[in-house]
Amino acid sequence: MxxxxxKTSSMENVNLWDKKVDVxxxxxGLTALKGKVKLDATKNDPKSPVAKRGECFDVRLDKKSLETxxx
Amino acid sequence: MHTPxxxxxxxxxxxxxxxxxxxxxxxxxxxxKYLDEIGLKSWIVEDNYFDTDYLSEFxxxxxxxAKGYKNTCKRYHFFSEDxxxxxxxxxxxxxxxxxxxxKECYLGFVVLRPLAKGSFGHTVLSEYPNxxxxxxxxxxxxxxxxxxxxxxxxEGLSWQEQDSAVGACAxxxxxxxxxxxxxxxxxxxxxxxxxxxAAHKTASLGARVFPSYGLSIFQVSEAIKxxxxxxxxxxxxxxxxxxxxxSQERFSSxxxxxxxxxxxxxxxGFLEGCGGHAICxxxxxxxxxxxxxxxxxxxxxxxxxxxxxxxxxxxxxxxLELFKEANDVVYLKPVASAVKYSGAAELFLSNYKxxxxxxxxxxxxxxxxxxxxxxxxxxxxxxxxxxxLKGQGKNVGITINIRYLEFxxxxxxxxxxxxxxxxxxxxTRMKLSEDLPPAGRYIAVIRFAFDDxxxxxxxxxTSDCQYNNILIAGVAFNKSGASILxxxxxxxxIETYS
Numbered sequence: 001m002x003x004x005x006x007k008t009s010s011m012e013n014v015n016l017w018d019k020k021v022d023v024x025x026x027x028x029g030l031t032a033l034k035g036k037v038k039l040d041a042t043k044n045d046p047k048s049p050v051a052k053r054g055e056c057f058d059v060r061l062d063k064k065s066l067e068t069x070x071x
Numbered sequence: 072m073h074t075p076x077x078x079x080x081x082x083x084x085x086x087x088x089x090x091x092x093x094x095x096x097x098x099x100x101x102x103x104k105y106l107d108e109i110g111l112k113s114w115i116v117e118d119n120y121f122d123t124d125y126l127s128e129f130x131x132x133x134x135x136x137a138k139g140y141k142n143t144c145k146r147y148h149f150f151s152e153d154x155x156x157x158x159x160x161x162x163x164x165x166x167x168x169x170x171x172x173x174k175e176c177y178l179g180f181v182v183l184r185p186l187a188k189g190s191f192g193h194t195v196l197s198e199y200p201n202x203x204x205x206x207x208x209x210x211x212x213x214x215x216x217x218x219x220x221x222x223x224x225x226e227g228l229s230w231q232e233q234d235s236a237v238g239a240c241a242x243x244x245x246x247x248x249x250x251x252x253x254x255x256x257x258x259x260x261x262x263x264x265x266x267x268x269a270a271h272k273t274a275s276l277g278a279r280v281f282p283s284y285g286l287s288i289f290q291v292s293e294a295i296k297x298x299x300x301x302x303x304x305x306x307x308x309x310x311x312x313x314x315x316x317x318s319q320e321r322f323s324s325x326x327x328x329x330x331x332x333x334x335x336x337x338x339x340g341f342l343e344g345c346g347g348h349a350i351c352x353x354x355x356x357x358x359x360x361x362x363x364x365x366x367x368x369x370x371x372x373x374x375x376x377x378x379x380x381x382x383x384x385x386x387x388x389x390x391l392e393l394f395k396e397a398n399d400v401v402y403l404k405p406v407a408s409a410v411k412y413s414g415a416a417e418l419f420l421s422n423y424k425x426x427x428x429x430x431x432x433x434x435x436x437x438x439x440x441x442x443x444x445x446x447x448x449x450x451x452x453x454x455x456x457x458x459x460l461k462g463q464g465k466n467v468g469i470t471i472n473i474r475y476l477e478f479x480x481x482x483x484x485x486x487x488x489x490x491x492x493x494x495x496x497x498x499t500r501m502k503l504s505e506d507l508p509p510a511g512r513y514i515a516v517i518r519f520a521f522d523d524x525x526x527x528x529x530x531x532x533t534s535d536c537q538y539n540n541i542l543i544a545g546v547a548f549n550k551s552g553a554s555i556l557x558x559x560x561x562x563x564x565i566e567t568y569s
Contacts, residue, residue, distance in 0.1 A: 015206075015359060016371060016472040016518045017331075020491050021525045021548040023568035028465060028521060030554035038560050039455045050368050050457065054450030056308040056321040057443045065306065065315055065428070066292070070339050070347035071239030071285015 073143060076118035078219075080156050083112055092145075093183065093190045098232050100416035101386040102181065102191065108199045109178050110151040115159065117218070120146035122182045124193050124246075127262035128237040132281045133186075144192055145183040148218060152176040163219045170221065179225040180216055189234030195227040196387055209354035209379060209388070210251045210335045228335065228353050230387035231263070238263035240349045241286035241339070242270070243383040245294055245433070247351035248335040252300060252433045261298055269297035285347065288339050288429055295433045303432040303441060309400050314341065315428040316400040319393065320373045322427065324473075325442055327372025329432050330355050332475040337431040338380070343424040350425070353388065354379040363468030363522055366461060368453040370446070371472040378403060385419060402426045438475060438513050440533040440541060445473055449517050449529075456555065470520040475533065478510045485516075489525065489548065490567055499546070499567045506565060507544055514543065519555075527552035529561070 045051060081088070089106075093099050122144045133140040152172060162169035182192035195214050201207050209228070216223045229250040233243050245266050253260045261269070270290035271280045286294070292302040305325060307315035329336055335353050342348035356377035363369050376393040380403075391403040405420040432442075453469045460467055476485065482503045490496045511534035518528050528546040535541055544563035545556035556564045 015357065016470065016520055016525055017474070017485065018488060019525055021489055021567075023490070023495055023549050025524060026550035026554075027524055028460070028467070028526075028551035028554065030463075030558070031550055033554060033558065037459075037558050039459055039558050045454075045458075048454055048458070050450055050454035053320060053368070054447050054454070056318055057447040057450065059306050059308050059321075059443065061304060061306050062315075065313070066288040066304075068339070068347055068428075069285045069287050070241045070291075070349045071235075071283070 073119060078156075078159075079116040079118070080154070080159070081114050081116070082153055082155070086111075089114070090147075090181075090183070090190075094187075095415060097385050097415040097419040098191050101389075102194070102196075104416065105196060105199065105386055105388075106149060106178070109149075109197055111149050111178060112152055112176075113150045113154045115148045115150075115154065115218070117146045117148070118143075120144045120182065122146070122184070122192055124231070124262045124264075125182065125184050127264040128184075128234070131264035131268070132237050141185040144185065147181045147183065148216070148223070149178040149180070149196070150176045151178055159219075163221050173221075174223055177216070177223040177225055179214075179227060182231075184234070186234055189232045189236075191232040191386075194230045194387060195225050196230075197225055197227055198388060207354060207356050207379070208331055210330060210333055211353070212251055212254050227387070228381065230381040231383065233383040235284060236282040238267055239283050239285045240383045241291050241337075242267045242283060242294075244337045244349040244351040244381070245270075245291060247353070247381045248337050248433055249298065249300075251333070251335050252435075253298070255435075258299060266294050266298070270294035272297050286349075288431070291337060291339070291349070291431055295431070298433075299436070300433040301436050301438065303434055303438070305430040305432070305441075305443060307428050309398065311398075311400060311426075314426075317427050318399045319395055319401050320370060322401050322430075323375045323393065324370040324373045324446060325430060326352060326378065327355060327357060327375050328442055328446075328473045328475075329430075331357075331372070334432050334434060334475070337433070338425075338427050339429040339431065340425055340427040343426070344422060348384075348425065350383070351381040352378055353381055363470050363520070365466040365468050366457055367468055368450060368457065369468060369470045370450075371470050377406075385416065389420075391423075391425070400426070434475070435513065437511055438533045439535065440515055440531060440537060442473070442475075442515075444537045445515050445517060445531065449473065452529075452559065453519070456558075459558065467521045472518045472520075474516050474518075475513055476516055477512060478514050481514060481516060481530070486546075486567075495567050499565060502565045503546075507563060510543055519552075521551065521555075524549070524551070527556055 125144050129142045162173040179196035181194045184192040211228050213226050233239050246263050267283045270286050274290045274293040295302040307317040308321045309316040338352050339349045358374045361374040378391050379388045381387050382389050392406040403425045449471050513533045515531040530543040531541045545561040546565045547553035
């Protein structure tokens with residue numbers, strides 16, 4: 001029941017919701033492209049590794065499985 | 072007829088007699104050990120206690136039994152200091168020091184029902200000590216407890232043992248989850264009897280209501296709907312024979328997003344050696360040790376392996392760890408803990424292996440957007456951005472984290488946490504109020520980081536169906552964020568830095 005004690009490095013437990021931003025940052029340097037390029041996420045390559053991973057979030061429910069009794 | 076019975080006071084020397092009216096079982100040994108862990112030093116027993124849930128169970132089932140069950144329960148109150156009768160009298164006499172100490176050392180309560188099976192009724196215990204990282208995320212709430220005219224408070228989430236007459240595991244898992252999700256201004260928390268009846272109202276197909284030996288997953292969903300909430304139903308993305316199973320990426324990402332949005336999860340699946348089982352997942356320990364990978368997408372919650380569940384066969388906040396089989400099918404198992412359980416609980420835990428097949432999340436009716444849809448489309452956007460940036464010679468890694476939030480909380484605590492206090496916060500809060508069309512009560516927020524820099528949020532309307540345009544706005548945290556939102560053609564961009 002007691003938690004195992006673990007050592008933490010400075011990289012651990014950086015939650016995107018707890019971290020403050022640097023609002024002055026333009027680290028990607030894309031400002032010049034603003035308004036000139038448009039991406040269309042609906043035209044992804046379905047064979048790309050990331051798109052394939054995304055398929056695991058596309059599961060249709062089989063109604064038969066919903067009849068399974070749990071108790 | 073009931074007769075008056077005085078309170079009983081017990082100290083550490085009486086520990087061997089704790090719950091001595093209950094036969095030895097997994098639950099008894101787990102809870103005794105749990106109480107040890109949270110620092111139990113003394114307890115008070117109210118022998119005459121009317122428990123709302125048990126009265127509802129009594130009215131629906133036990134009152135008609137020839138056995139002659141009592142309608143009263145015993146309620147145990149636990150303390151982390153030595154509280155005897157003399158001290159207690161001082162506290163309830165409003166002695167400031169004693170009352171403060173009594174309130175501070177309250178650890179919670181256990182209701183014991185007068186039943187041979189399923190004695191442990193409504194139980195709320197404070198959580199056991201966290202480790203140094205203090206990162207545990209638990210769905211919990213405050214409970215006000217009244218004892219001899221004073222109000223004590225405990226923070227936790229209700230748990231009880233199944234009695235297999237009014238409620239089996241599925242009923243109890245729903246009940247625990249709704250103690251958090253229904254804790255608002257527009258819902259009433261149902262009793263176990265009400266949940267089982269709700270499950271049978273439209274989906275029983277001829278099955279009798281009581282005794283209840285279990286519910287189908289259909290019935291779990293129907294009960295949630297009957298109780299004025301909506302079920303988000305998620306099946307595993309792997310199959311083993313006819314059964315659904317989960318991959319780690321899908322399981323951990325979804326559970327992390329849902330639990331951090333403060334929704335407990337009813338988890339249905341297969342408990343090895345027992346069959347179909349349902350438990351209520353109440354929390355997790357986020358693992359953010361996995362950092363971004365250049366040219367790849369990291370779903371930030373996907374590395375999580377530690378979860379906390381209320382299991383009606385065992386007790387509250389059971390710590391389980393996620394393991395993977397060769398085919399990327401995950402199962403949950405209790406980890407070797409610093410504490411050894413004694414007796415039955417140790418045997419039960421050592422054989423425990425749970426394969427989740429479905430996640431059922433009761434949410435407010437206004438939340439119509441599926442978490443699956445949000446994840447799938449976030450991956451698409453991230454993939455597109457990676458390819459574009461690669462073409463620009465920029466090999467960055469993208470990290471995504473998704474939550475359902477009340478709009479007021481996003482505009483309140485969350486945006487403050489990200490921006491800090493000052494002019495940027497003020498201007499962003501005003502823009503969120505003045506520059507957006509009216510947002511619903513709940514939004515889905517997709518947070519994107521590029522390498523280790525938080526870059527933008529996408530705010531999605533949860534009150535519409537996924538086939539309509541659900542994007543409310545993008546919130547850019549820096550110029551790079553605004554540029555990317557421009558590339559994506561997001562119609563409304565709130566710049567937090569200007």
